[in-house]
Structure formats: structure tokens, C-alpha cells
Amino acid sequence: MTSLPPLKKTLVEAVNLALAHEMRRDESVVVLGEDVATNGGVFRATEGLKDEFGIRRVMDTPLAEALIAGVAVGMASQGLKPVAEIQFMGFIFAAMEHIICHAARMRNRTRGRLSCPMVLRAPYGGGIHAPEHHSESTEALFAHIPGLRVVVPSSPARTYGLLLSAIRDPDPVIFLEPKRIYRLNKQEVIDNGEALPLDVCFTLREGKDITLVTWGAMVHEALQAADQLAQQGISVEVIDVATLKPLDMETILHSVEKTGRCVIVHEAARSNGVGAEIAAQLAEKALLWLQAPVKRIAGYDIPMPYFKYEQYYMIHVDEIIQGIEETLAYG
Amino acid sequence: MQATINNNPFSKTVAQFNIAYTQMINHLGEAVAHLDPDIANEKLLTDLYKSMVFIRLFDKKAVALQRTGKMGTYPSSLGQEAVGVGIGYAMNPNDVFAPYYRDHAALYLRGVSLADMLLYWGGDERGSLINGAPQFDLPNCVPIANQITHAAGIACAIKIRHEKNAVLTTCGDGATSRGDFYEAINLAGIWQLPMVVVVNNNQWAISVSRGIQTAAETIAQKAIAAGMPGEQVDGNDALAVYSVIKKALKKARAGKGPTLIEAITYRLGDHTTADDATRYRPPEALNKGWELEPIKRLQTFLHNNNFWGPEQERAWITQCEQNITQGVEAYLNTPDAPPEDIFDYLYAELPFAMEEQRQHLIAKARSLNANKKEEESL
Numbered sequence: 065m066t067s068l069p070p071l072k073k074t075l076v077e078a079v080n081l082a083l084a085h086e087m088r089r090d091e092s093v094v095v096l097g098e099d100v101a102t103n104g105g106v107f108r109a110t111e112g113l114k115d116e117f118g119i120r121r122v123m124d125t126p127l128a129e130a131l132i133a134g135v136a137v138g139m140a141s142q143g144l145k146p147v148a149e150i151q152f153m154g155f156i157f158a159a160m161e162h163i164i165c166h167a168a169r170m171r172n173r174t175r176g177r178l179s180c181p182m183v184l185r186a187p188y189g190g191g192i193h194a195p196e197h198h199s200e201s202t203e204a205l206f207a208h209i210p211g212l213r214v215v216v217p218s219s220p221a222r223t224y225g226l227l228l229s230a231i232r233d234p235d236p237v238i239f240l241e242p243k244r245i246y247r248l249n250k251q252e253v254i255d256n257g258e259a260l261p262l263d264v265c266f267t268l269r270e271g272k273d274i275t276l277v278t279w280g281a282m283v284h285e286a287l288q289a290a291d292q293l294a295q296q297g298i299s300v301e302v303i304d305v306a307t308l309k310p311l312d313m314e315t316i317l318h319s320v321e322k323t324g325r326c327v328i329v330h331e332a333a334r335s336n337g338v339g340a341e342i343a344a345q346l347a348e349k350a351l352l353w354l355q356a357p358v359k360r361i362a363g364y365d366i367p368m369p370y371f372k373y374e375q376y377y378m379i380h381v382d383e384i385i386q387g388i389e390e391t392l393a394y395g
Numbered sequence: 396m397q398a399t400i401n402n403n404p405f406s407k408t409v410a411q412f413n414i415a416y417t418q419m420i421n422h423l424g425e426a427v428a429h430l431d432p433d434i435a436n437e438k439l440l441t442d443l444y445k446s447m448v449f450i451r452l453f454d455k456k457a458v459a460l461q462r463t464g465k466m467g468t469y470p471s472s473l474g475q476e477a478v479g480v481g482i483g484y485a486m487n488p489n490d491v492f493a494p495y496y497r498d499h500a501a502l503y504l505r506g507v508s509l510a511d512m513l514l515y516w517g518g519d520e521r522g523s524l525i526n527g528a529p530q531f532d533l534p535n536c537v538p539i540a541n542q543i544t545h546a547a548g549i550a551c552a553i554k555i556r557h558e559k560n561a562v563l564t565t566c567g568d569g570a571t572s573r574g575d576f577y578e579a580i581n582l583a584g585i586w587q588l589p590m591v592v593v594v595n596n597n598q599w600a601i602s603v604s605r606g607i608q609t610a611a612e613t614i615a616q617k618a619i620a621a622g623m624p625g626e627q628v629d630g631n632d633a634l635a636v637y638s639v640i641k642k643a644l645k646k647a648r649a650g651k652g653p654t655l656i657e658a659i660t661y662r663l664g665d666h667t668t669a670d671d672a673t674r675y676r677p678p679e680a681l682n683k684g685w686e687l688e689p690i691k692r693l694q695t696f697l698h699n700n701n702f703w704g705p706e707q708e709r710a711w712i713t714q715c716e717q718n719i720t721q722g723v724e725a726y727l728n729t730p731d732a733p734p735e736d737i738f739d740y741l742y743a744e745l746p747f748a749m750e751e752q753r754q755h756l757i758a759k760a761r762s763l764n765a766n767k768k769e770e771e772s773l
Contacts (some may be wrong), residue, residue, distance in 0.1 A: 133544075133545075210741060314747075
């Protein structure tokens with residue numbers, strides 16, 4: 065591979081870069097979804113793909129989410145690698161039957177005769193002042209389903225590397241894009257086709273006093289909190305879970321073994337969230353290392369408020385700092 | 396159709412349609428249409444007949460296996476044989492089949508072994524390995540109508556790769572009430588997909604009759620709004636089913652678009668072995684169903700044309716019974732897979748996070764099996 069100059073890219077541009085790269089590399093990769101072809105996607109994640117790869121490989125589907133998922137299952141069963149876009153996570157529920165009953169089970173129920181190497185991409189999360197049904201974080205619904213991988217990137221470079229892996233993975237991947245940070249900042253992304261590993265957490269910042277576990281858009285608040293606490297001499301280890309299923313507990317456990325304290329942050333509703341799973345595994349495997357109860361800082365168990373009150377739902381840096389301070393003060 | 400509605404001068408007729416109905420051999424075994432000698436030859440007609448006889452005997456055996464505790468819940472295909480054999484003979488091996496769950500005849504003709512079919516209904520995933528059948532055929536689809544959207548995806552794959560085959564999918568009459576059905580035929584219409592949808596309208600979705608399933612006069616006409624042709628066929632007439640499907644597949648393979656075929660049959664059995672149709676199905680309707688059933692009529696036709704006689708019938712039944720016995724033996728004698736099989740095909744490679752659960756399962760299974768052996772030895 066010749067070395068390419070690094071490009072400054074936003075997260076959504078990194079999605080586009082990875083899609084284009086993989087479509088060039090592998091002609092079995094196809095893109096489908098609502099408004100993905102001519103319009104380039106409502107967030108422009110698929111911009112330019114139709115022009116480069118044509119309508120046979122970049123398909124504007126009818127407005128039917130169950131169909132999009134079902135068609136992707138059918139394509140994948142025949143060896144294509146469909147990357148289907150669900151326009152917003154709030155509209156993914158019609159596709160659930162195909163995700164759960166077919167995509168997640170095809171390899172298992174045919175004992176490996178058929179498989180389902182598809183990616184279902186969906187922008188998710190709040191904080192962009194969107195209308196009703198456009199701000200949900202329901203990643204736990206997918207993380208509960210055996211047979212799926214659930215991946216949430218949190219930076220342009222990780223988006224590029226993880227999306228490449230997701231497309232190359234031989235099994236279905238739910239790829240949830242935190243749309244609040246789609247254009248938050250630009251980062252150097254080298255379009256060299258180098259994938260990042262799935263099924264592992266990324267330790268973004270090493271620390272010795274406390275482990276801060278999060279994913280998606282909240283990674284940014286977590287890093288800000290860690291920065292501010294560093295000024296007070298508190299050393300926070302920040303872990304970006306990145307792949308919610310299967311969950312890399314090893315990385316989290318090693319960190320907690322070192323720090324003895326853990327705070328989990330997620331935008332999704334608190335009860336039965338992915339944070340509960342992490343906390344449960346810490347209770348099972350890290351009890352003797354823990355010097356304080358594991359704390360969850362999470363969304364309320366309410367429907368995502370309309371945007372006028374969205375700020376009351378969203379988790380702010382101060383809350384994370386407070387949660388860390390409380391956990392450090394314990395015992 | 397009215398040219399104007401409520402005297403609205405701006406209304407216009409945008410569609411007028413007839414629904415074709417094909418029947419070639421009626422329930423009395425009489426030819427009721429011109430039979431193309433290239434199609435309706437002795438070989439094909441006897442093949443269709445023999446396969447229907449075979450699958451009915453197999454079906455009876457499968458129900459008996461369930462009743463005697465040797466297999467799980469099973470959906471009988473009694474009375475549906477003509478649809479299955481019509482599909483089986485009309486499809487090419489390189490076409491792709493996306494079945495629902497009452498397609499035993501078609502599966503058999505696609506090359507699925509009896510043992511595999513029994514394994515599937517016997518609760519063993521290896522039944523969906525379907526050794527001997529085309530590699531890319533989908534397994535049985537239990538969630539209603541989902542297979543139709545998968546078929547649309549398969550048809551897209553065919554089109555994207557410029558291949559010359561087609562996909563055929565099946566469903567029951569109840570499935571045509573589901574969004575998946577409408578969403579898939581809508582796509583097939585827009586993209587002119589190489590796809591044939593065969594609706595086995597057997598008049599019952601468990602206990603809900605055709606009359607209260609949809610207000611549409613025919614199921615075939617649901618295709619019209621999707622921009623594709625829909626037609627009906629006598630689903631008890633194997634030759635007619637074969638002919639219309641053959642034609643539709645040929646059209647699909649030639650890139651000339653999809654077809655919806657409503658095959659009108661009658662479900663002579665229960666929905667599954669877990670159902671009791673006497674709770675909701677009037678006996679007179681069942682009797683009427685038996686008058687129209689598919690096997691007797693073709694037997695009569697073959698007899699009358701000297702294609703088939705009692706001696707061949709006896710020999711064939713003996714042959715069928717031997718094959719079925721062999722299939723059942725193969726099923727019953729299939730060694731158990733190792734318990735960890737339930738983990739080993741979930742992902743291409745088992746994620747590290749699941750290894751602990753897998754080890755737990757192995758230990759648990761060992762303990763369960765040891766206890767079982769101990770109980771047996773007492």
C-alpha cells in the first residue's frame with residue numbers, strides 16, 4: 065500500500081471514506097437505504113458513492129425499514145456484503161424482526177452453510193435538536209441479541225477503522241453512529257484501508273485513580289471531565305468500549321484492578337442498559353478490587369424528551385466530574 | 396369500473412384488471428385446457444404424480460413420528476402436494492428457493508434429504524445444512540412472510556451480479572396480510588426483480604379463514620398495485636402449477652420482471668401437529684377439500700391415458716415406503732452433535748467473551764449426560 069497523505073475528516077466523512085474504500089476494494093460490497101444514492105444520505109454519509117459505483121451498488125430503496133433489513137439478509141445470504149442504512153435509530157424497530165430472527169441467526173441455524181455478512185448503519189443519540197423519534201439511544205436492545213456485533217465509534221479515525229472491520233466481518237454488525245459528533249471536529253484519517261479490531265475496548269487515556277467507561281458521543285464529555293480532573297491531580301483512565309457486543313471485559317477488568325473504582329457513563333436510559341451489564345460483570349469478577357460501588361451516570365428511564373428539554377436529559381461534563389468525585393470520596 | 400367517482404370530473408381510470416385463472420386437469424381428472432405436448436408428456440405427468448404420492452406418504456410418516464414422540468411439532472403438507480411438486484420441477488438447480496415451512500415436496504425435489512427434513516422438525520439445526528440441495532437455498536422460514544423480503548434481496552443479488560437465474564419464494568394466504576409481503580412485492584415491482592412469489596392459498600392461517608383474512612377478492616390482485624402481474628392457478632392441479640411457475644421463472648430469468656402466483660388449494664390437515672382443526676373448520680368444507688385434492692385427479696388422468704396402472708402404483712408405493720423407511724432410519728440413527736455445537740456456529744469465530752459460557756455448557760452437558768446414564772442404569 066502506497067502511503068497516502070492524511071486527510072482531516074469529520075466522523076461522518078470518515079464513514080464515507082471507509083464505505084468508498086471498501087467498495088473499491090471489494091465489489092461484493094453494496095450500499096442500500098433511504099435517500100442514500102442520489103441524495104447521498106440525509107447526513108451525507110453516502111455522498112458521491114452513487115456517482116462512483118453506480119445504482120447497481122448504491123441503491124435508493126423504498127421507504128420501508130423491514131424491507132431494507134430483509135433485503136440485506138437476502139443479499140448477504142448469497143455472499144454479497146450489504147451495508148444498509150437506517151436513516152435514524154428511531155426508525156429501526158420495523159427492522160428488528162429481520163435483525164433478530166434472521167441476520168443474527170443465519171449462520172447458527174444453518175450450521176454454517178449460510179452466513180449474514182451485513183452491516184446495518186444507523187445514526188443514533190440525542191443532542192442535535194431533532195424532532196421526535198430522532199434522538200434515541202437503544203443500543204442495549206441490540207447488545208442483548210446473540211449473534212450480533214454492536215459497534216459504536218467515537219472519533220473519525222476509529223470510525224474509519226471500525227467501519228472497515230464491520231464490513232469485512234463475516235457476521236452481522238449493527239454500526240451505530242453518534243450523530244451528535246458527526247461534525248464535532250476533524251481528525252487526521254489516513255485512507256490506507258487499515259482496519260481496527262472489533263471486540264476490543266480502546267483505552268483512550270491512562271490513569272491510576274479511577275476508570276471511566278463510556279462509548280459513542282459521551283466519550284467527548286468523558287475526556288473533558290478527565291482533563292479537568294487532571295488539573296486537580298486526579299488521574300482518570302478513560303475507556304471507549306467501542307464494541308458493545310461482544311464486550312471486552314478484560315480491558316475494563318484490568319483497568320479496575322489497577323484503579324479500584326469505576327464510573328460508567330451512557331446516554332441511553334439507565335435500567336437494563338449496557339452499563340448494567342458492565343457493572344454486573346464487575347460485581348462478579350472485580351468485587352475484591354473495588355474500593356467503591358460502581359457508579360452509573362446514565363440517561364433517565366423516560367422517553368427521549370423533545371428537544372426543548374433535551375438538555376435536562378443529556379449528560380454534562382459536570383455530572384461526570386461530580387460522579388467521579390463521589391466515587392473517589394467513597395470509603 | 397366507473398369513469399368518475401361521485402361525479403368528480405377529475406377522477407380517472409388508472410387501472411383495470413382481470414385475474415387469470417389456470418386449470419389444466421380438473422378434479423375429475425379431465426383435461427380442461429389444451430395440453431401442450433411438449434410440457435404435458437408422459438414423463439412429466441408421471442413424475443409429478445409419483446412425487447406427490449411420495450411426499451404424501453412421507454408426510455403421513457412424519458406426523459406418525461411426531462405422534463409417537465420421535466419428532467417435534469410438524470406442519471403437515473396434506474393437500475398441498477401439487478404446489479410443492481410444481482415448484483420442484485419448474486425450478487432449475489441454480490435458481491434460489493426461499494421457502495416458508497410447508498414446502499416439504501419442493502424441498503425434497505430441491506435435493507433435501509428426508510433425514511434432513513426430519514432433523515429440522517426433530518429440533519436439530521443440522522437439518523438446515525440440507526446436504527444435496529443447492530447451497531444458497533434458504534432454510535425454512537417460520538416468522539411469517541420474512542422470506543419474501545429475503546427473496547427480494549436474493550433477487551437483487553442476482554441482478555447486481557448480472558446472473559441469469561431467478562428466486563422463487565413461497566408463503567401462505569395469511570402471509571399476504573403482512574407488511575413484509577407488501578414491502579417485498581413493492582420492491583420487486585419497482586426494480587423488476589427476477590422473482591416469483593407463490594402464495595399457497597390453502598384457505599387457512601391456523602384458524603383464520605381466507606374470508607376474514609383480506610377483503611381483496613383475490614390474493615393475486617395484490618400484485619397489481621405493486622406494478623407486477625398476479626394470477627391464480629388451481630393449486631390442486633400439479634400440471635397447471637408447474638406450467639404457470641415454469642413460465643414465470645422463464646420470464647424472471649430473462650430479466651422481464653416478477654410474478655405473483657396465487658395457487659388455490661385446501662389445507663386438508665391441521666395447521667401443525669399442535670393444532671386441532673376440528674375446533675374451527677366445518678366438516679363439510681373439509682369434505683369439499685377432499686373432493687378437489689391433487690393426487691386422485693392426476694391418477695385418474697394417467698389411468699385414462701394409459702400412462703399408469705395398478706401394477707405401477709403398487710411398485711411405486713413399495714419403492715416409496717422403502718425410501719421413507721431409509722430416510723427415517725437415517726434420521727433416527729443420526730449421532731448427536733456435541734453439545735458445544737450450540738455455540739460453535741453463532742459467529743464465524745467464537746468471541747473471546749463467550750468462551751467462559753461455552754466451557755460452562757460443556758461441563759453442564761457432561762453432568763446432565765452422566766446423570767442420565769446413571770438413571771438409565773438404575
